[in-house]
Amino acid sequence: MMSREQQSAALDGLFQALGDPARRGMVDRLCRGPASVSELAKPLAMTLSAVVQHLQVLEASGLVRSHKVGRVRTCQLDTAALESAERWLVGRRSLWEARFDRLGEYLAEQVEPRKPTKKH
Amino acid sequence: MKQRSTQHTTFVIERRYAAQPARVFAAWADPAAKARWFNGPSTWQNEGYVLDFRVGGREHLRTGAPGGGKVHQYDCCYQDIVPGARIVYSYDMHIGDVRISVSLATVEFQPDAAGTLMKFTEQAVFLDGYDDSGSRERGTQELLGKLAAALETI
Numbered sequence: 001m002m003s004r005e006q007q008s009a010a011l012d013g014l015f016q017a018l019g020d021p022a023r024r025g026m027v028d029r030l031c032r033g034p035a036s037v038s039e040l041a042k043p044l045a046m047t048l049s050a051v052v053q054h055l056q057v058l059e060a061s062g063l064v065r066s067h068k069v070g071r072v073r074t075c076q077l078d079t080a081a082l083e084s085a086e087r088w089l090v091g092r093r094s095l096w097e098a099r100f101d102r103l104g105e106y107l108a109e110q111v112e113p114r115k116p117t118k119k120h
Numbered sequence: 121m122k123q124r125s126t127q128h129t130t131f132v133i134e135r136r137y138a139a140q141p142a143r144v145f146a147a148w149a150d151p152a153a154k155a156r157w158f159n160g161p162s163t164w165q166n167e168g169y170v171l172d173f174r175v176g177g178r179e180h181l182r183t184g185a186p187g188g189g190k191v192h193q194y195d196c197c198y199q200d201i202v203p204g205a206r207i208v209y210s211y212d213m214h215i216g217d218v219r220i221s222v223s224l225a226t227v228e229f230q231p232d233a234a235g236t237l238m239k240f241t242e243q244a245v246f247l248d249g250y251d252d253s254g255s256r257e258r259g260t261q262e263l264l265g266k267l268a269a270a271l272e273t274i
Contacts, residue, residue: 092221093131096240100135102157103147107139 010062014081017061022046023054027063027077034076037066127246135238141229144236145204148227149173159183175201179209190216205229221246 018024026040041051055075058064062081066073137144147153151171159166159181167182179196196211207227213220223244230237 092129092242092244093133096133096242099158100133100238100240103144104135104137106147106153106157107137107144110143111139 010081013061014063017058017063020054020057023058026054026058026075030064030075030077034074037073037075040075122248124248126248128244129246130241130243132242133240135240136232136234136236137238138235141231141236142204144238145207145229148207149203173201174198179211219247 018027022044025043029035029040029043037048037051037055040055041048044051055064055066058075059066062078064075065078066075068074147157151169151173154171155166155169159169167184168180170178170180172178175198177198179194179198181194183192183194184190191214193214194211195214196209198207198209200206200208205228208225210222210224212222221244223242225243226239226241228239228241230239
């Protein structure tokens with residue numbers, strides 16, 4: 001179970017990974033099934049090393065896993081990371097976090113009610 | 121035919137408040153106090169908040185997103201209450217007519233150097249909301265769209 005800090009860091013990594021159209025294109029392709037690095041590179045107008053760099057960002061974020069068999073590296077989507085993002089979007093945990101923020105404000109206000117402004 | 125699936129999730133949230141456990145507990149037990157923080161922000165329409173805080177008692181809340189989206193409904197039943205120390209309740213959520221989840225929540229209040237350590241544990245099952253592997257692709261692409269849209273607001 002992740003702490004709030006860990007979850008926040010994981011989401012940052014996820015959003016950073018998806019904050020690039022080429023990487024989103026790769027993730028989109030991997031939605032349809034695993035692919036080799038060269039298959040992923042085909043539609044992209046960039047060098048193979050640039051593609052590999054993008055894949056490293058995707059793997060660091062946990063969205064993509066890859067393994068090498070012989071000379072071929074195959075990549076696939078790791079759905080656990082997406083499910084975690086989806087749960088965040090659905091907002092159950094963040095809904096409660098927001099409520100507990102408001103609980104904190106309510107408790108603080110009880111002790112120190114806002115003082116009325118002085119009349120001039 | 122509707123795709124059936126279940127997705128389980130458990131999470132724990134801990135918060136420290138500079139207030140005695142009895143006061144934090146009271147913010148959960150008193151309807152006027154709870155409405156102050158439990159209901160959504162004022163931009164959302166909160167309707168019909170009811171709290172009957174006792175074992176077997178019920179709690180209801182309806183909220184409508186701004187811009188007139190579907191109504192979210194929260195219905196809860198209190199299972200266990202130890203005054204000042206523990207609350208256990210079960211609840212479900214509807215969006216429109218569809219029940220989307222059922223949950224078990226436990227709230228514990230412990231005295232702490234600064235006041236209270238509040239520990240909230242939720243165990244939830246999301247119903248029929250996660251596509252099976254056959255339509256995972258459509259669900260994932262939808263999610264990518266939402267994430268891309270969320271990125272634009274950052």
